[in-house]
Amino acid sequence: MSGFSRRQFLAAGGSVSLAVALSGCASPIGSSFTGSQPQTADVIFWHLFGGGDGANMATMVEDAQASSRRSVESTLLSWGNPYYTKLSLSASSGRPPDVSIAHLSRLPLLAQAELIEPVGDQFRAQGVTEDKFTPAAWEKATVGGTPYAVPIDTHPFVLFYNTELAEKAGLLDPSGDGLTPMRNSDDFVAALQAMKDTNGLDFAAVASITADPSTCWRFFLMIYSGLAGPIVSDGGTEVTIDRAAMEETFAFMQGLTQGQELMPRNATATTSTTLFSQGRVGFLFDGVWQIPTYRGVEGLEFNVVPFPALLGPDPVAYADSHALVIPRAAGRSAQRTEDAVGFIKGLLDLSAIWADGGHVPAWLPVQESEEFLELKPQSNYTEAAFNAIYDPPGWYTGAGSDFQTAMGSVIASVLTGATDPTSGVAAMETSLKTFSTARPPV
Amino acid sequence: MTATALPLPATEVGTKDRPESTRRAPRGENRAGWLFATPFLAFYIAFLIGPVLIGLVISLFNTTTVRAGLGEWAGLSNYADVLSNGDFWASMWHSVLFTLLTTPLLVLLPLAFAILVSRISRNQWFFRLAFFAPYVVPSAAVCLIFAFMYTPETGLITNAFGWFGLTAPDFFGSTSGAWFAVVLLTLWWTFGFNFILYTAAIQEISEEVYEAAKMDGASPWQQIRLITVPLLRPTMGLVLILQVLSSLKVFDQIYILLAGGPAYSTRPVIQYIFDTGFSSYRGGYAAAATMVYFVILVLVSAAWFLLRRRSNSANA
Known part of the structure; x- marks a missing residue:
């Protein structure tokens, strides 16, 4: 018989793998066996x-x-x-x-x-x-x-506007590079109405609603937080909804899509990008991370500012960091x-x-630096980082969570008009119950 | 039976009077058998029986996945929570729906193709290889390739709809489109396994049966219908149960391709268990969900076993 016998082959194979295991203590493979951090x-x-x-x-x-x-x-x-x-x-x-x-x-x-x-x-x-x-x-x-x-940062939900359309609608602040100050929801709705009427647009503004529960949730929590505190507390085990405030919030949001038809009620992320890029709406409600999406669009001049105070006395920005x-x-x-x-x-x-x-x-030495202050439109909405409202603390909340999906789905059905504000509040309560009654893992 | 002088049929005599020694292996051989099985048993206990028992224990506790220890005693409350949870049942239904969508296709199409290939006289190896090859591709690779092909606007499959004047469904954004996407992928990917089972069974059928049929003037179609298919029935039964069980276990394709989306409308039960157990740290609850799912799988297998035994005894 020539070459290896089976026994020799197995012995050789075994010693090779043993050698790898012994010599490999410093390698990721070795450390995965010894249970230490790879270095x-x-x-x-x-x-x-x-x-x-x-x-x-x-x-x-x-x-x-x-x-x-x-x-x-x-x-x-x-x-x-x-x-x-x-x-x-x-x-x-x-x-x-x-x-x-x-x-x-x-x-x-x-x-x-x-x-x-x-x-x-x-x-x-x-x-x-x-x-x-x-x-x-x-x-x-x-x-x-x-x-x-x-x-390292704050990334709030903000108001994008088309500079050209806003100028035609007389919404630009003559003294600065922002919009004329708005003090409450009436001013805000009036601005949207002016945007729509003066420019002869189908809609004044757009937000991604369809199949985008996170955006719905951000939009909602920003308005609701002007009126009331967190919707859950005690680490998420207690539902603390202010029913009147939530109903008012829903009524206001539905008014934008239904009553005055200032926003389309069925808009996917693609629809909203298209409408805003092509100048077919004057406003976009979205997160600041969308700025790079629009920066390269030819023929689009836009600016970004924090939302004004809507239903409450002070401006609030939904944000995460x-x-x-x-x-x-x-x-x-x-x-x-x-x-x-x-x-x-x-x-x-x-x-x-x-x-x-x-x-x-978030690091003030950079935030207050000349370099950042000159960065536009980023430095326009620094104030939003100071007015930031985050997801309520809880074991199930936060970016990309099931919680945002569940809440956002109810909010979307209010925005599309499928659910009226009162039933919307009930649906939020029902949906929250499945989260708040589950036993917290920690 | 009364004691008479009548001779009993030979077979019955055989079974009744078979000496003890032929039924049982001798002691030494028995011990050697266990010895040979030890490596397998060690792994089986360490990686299957052990985890199942651990799972059973932690399903009774409020265990946190990312912490050591069992946590506080929860009794059967995890089970009560699982059984009353709408998301669990929704994901159960998605696994069942996936099974209903894939099983008929994966039982019948490989049968048809295995028969067709068996009737090709030359280069059968090529067809066997072509059908079986996708099965050896890892799930992550398959999903990446299909994700490219399903891409809106630019994907190959999306464009292929256009060639026939059809509009492609939204493969990632709509529930029906997502099911279509994952079923097509699964069909292509796992087709080969059932195909090979059928091919093996076809080769078992004796050539003489066909020859005899040919002599009697049976056409090829009659041969398939009256010889091949009836003789493949036991294999079809096997393929059916294997397919039902493997479809109920679906996870990889749906998780990698769709992440259970859009909005969890395709999330299978294993992903639900993974999400609650690992993403939300609810180890005890997820273990209880696993046990419920395990019991359901056992019930399906038992039902199949009973049905088969009844049909076997009816045939006998």
């Missing part, structure tokens, strides 16, 4: 940004590496629930990244489950302290009195923690690049 770079960083935001983040990571001589391995994971599931499971199994992005609206659950480290002394030593952040963002980063995340967190890992060395903190500080200092995506930097 392929000084800082392992996870984020969820694709598109323009992803490109900006890549630039920031590169610049942060170059200025600090710290190596950073950055990984892009898919947005939403899959991201948070991976982050949670990696932290609970003791092998998380050193730094990761999290939405502040998703922070309460991560903090309560003890999956992330509090923002402690090491940050203070680097000058990362409360007084240098937009207060609303820092407050949202605080869970039970302890800060758990370093906010991206923040940097350090997931908890028992075996992380002091050196790695220091690198992580240094990297986070580096990203904060570079957040003027981040503002390009429409976000308002």
Whole structure:
């Protein structure tokens, strides 16, 4: 018999795999067997940004590496629930990244489950302290009195307008580069009416309603929060709806789509992009992250401002924030923690690049810098970051959650006219009940 | 039966008087058998029996997935919550609907194609390979390829509708379009497995039966209808139950291609369990949902087993 016998072959195979296992302790494959963190770079960083935001983040990571001589391995994971599931499971199994992005609206659950480290002394030593952040963002980063995340931005729901159409409708403020001040919902509706009538448009404004529950939810919570407090409290276990306020909110929203027909009631994300890009509506209600979508549109001149006060006395902006967190890992060395903190500080200092995506930097040294103040339209709506209202804290709320989908679906049916305001309130209560009565996991 | 001098049929004598030793392996052989089965049993206990038992235990507790320990005792309340949860039953229905949509196609079409291929006289290997090859592609790769082809405006399948003057459904944005997308993908992807089962069964049918039929003047169509199909009935039964069980277990395609969307209208029960158990950390609740689902699968298998036993004894 020539060549290998079966026994020899098996023995050879076995020793090769053993050798790989033994020599591979430092490699990711080896560390996955020993249960320690892989150490392929000084800082392992996870984020969820694709598109323009992803490109900006890549630039920031590169610049942060170059200025600090710290190596950073950055990984892009898919947005939403899959991201948070991976982050949670990696932290609970003791092998998380050193730094990761999290939405502040998703922070309460991560903090309560003890999956992330509090923002402690090491940050203070680097000058990362409360007084240098937009207060609303820092407050949202605080869970039970302890800060758990370093906010990098605020991205509010804002009012886009077509400059040319607004000028024709006489809505531009002669003294500045914004709209004439509006004090309440009547002023706002009058402005929309003027936009529609003067320009002979089918509709004055558009928001993405069909199959876009998150946008419906943002639009709703902004108006409702002018009148009342959070719709759930006690970590999400108590429904605290103000029925009268909610009915008033629904009636006002339905008035825009139904009564005066100032907005189309069936508009997908594509419809709203098309209508606003082509100048067929004067206003767009959407998040600031849509600014890059319209920046390149030829023949479209637009500006972005915060929403005025609508039903309540003060302006309110629905917002969320991206923040940097350090997931908890028992075996992380002091050196790695220091690198992580240094990297986070580096990203904060570079957040003027981040503002390009429409976000308002939360780090005041950048927010108040000349560089940002000159950035238009971003610096127009800095005020919205200060008036920010986030998702109510709870284990089921936050960006991309089932909760937003469920709430948004009810709101969409009010906007399309399928549900009247009173039944809308009842439907919200029913829908909330399934969340509030489920046993919280933490 | 009374004791008479009448000779009993040979077969009955055989079964009745079979000595003990032929039914049972000798002791030493028995021990060796267990020894050989040990590697399998170790894995079976570690990765199947063990997790099922752990799942059973944590379904009785309010366990948090991301924390060590069982959490507080919950009794049967997780089960009560699962059984009264509309989302759970909606996702159960999606798994059943997927089964109803895919099973007839995946039982009958591979049968038809296996018979057709068996009648080709040359280069059968090519057709077998062509039909079986997609089955070995990993689910993530299949889903990526189909996601390209389903892309609105630019996708191949979207455009193919245009060639026939039809408008393609919204494969990702509408529920019916999403079901169409995932069923077509599954058909292409898993077709080969059933095809191979049928092909193997066709090869088992003795050539002499066909020869005899040919001598009696049976046409090819009569041969298929009166010989091949009836002799494939046991295989069809097997393919049917395997297909029902694997369709009820659907997860990969729907999760990767659609993430259960739009608005969870295609989310199968396994994704529901995954979402509650891992994304929402509700380990105890998800374990209870798994147990309910497990019981349903066992009931389906048992029902099939009983039906089959009855039809077998009716045939005998």
